[in-house]
Amino acid sequence: MIIKKAGKTIDLTVTEFELAVFLIKNKNIVLSRERLVQEVWGYDYIGESRTIDNYIQKLRKKLDWRDRIKTIFKLGYRLEE
Structure with missing residues (x-):
């Protein structure tokens, strides 16, 4: 699957794409x-x-979401605007 960010094409696996979409929603x-x-x-x-942790790390790196996907201790993850 492909996502475009700032005009740049980023290749994601199907699972990475589905996880990104779910986080965005x-x-x-x-x-x-x-x-x-x-x-x-x-x-x-x-x-x-x-x-999950591995996929979150991949999304942080590929989409440059290091500061956007927050780890919430003992709860999970949150994508911030």
């Missing part, structure tokens, strides 16, 4: 890892998984 809302897994991956969250 829920801007300024804290989203738990459980909710992200259910909404993006489509299954119930089981135990400790670093999958």
Whole structure:
């Protein structure tokens, strides 16, 4: 999938794209890892998984969202405007 930012094309995997879209649709809302897994991956969250953390790191880097995706300790993540 492709996203354009400031005229620059950024290639994302399907999952990265779906996660980015879900974060954008829920801007300024804290989203738990459980909710992200259910909404993006489509299954119930089981135990400790670093999958979400890895995908969030990829989006921060690829989309230059280091300052926009906030980690909310023990809760999840929030995309800020």
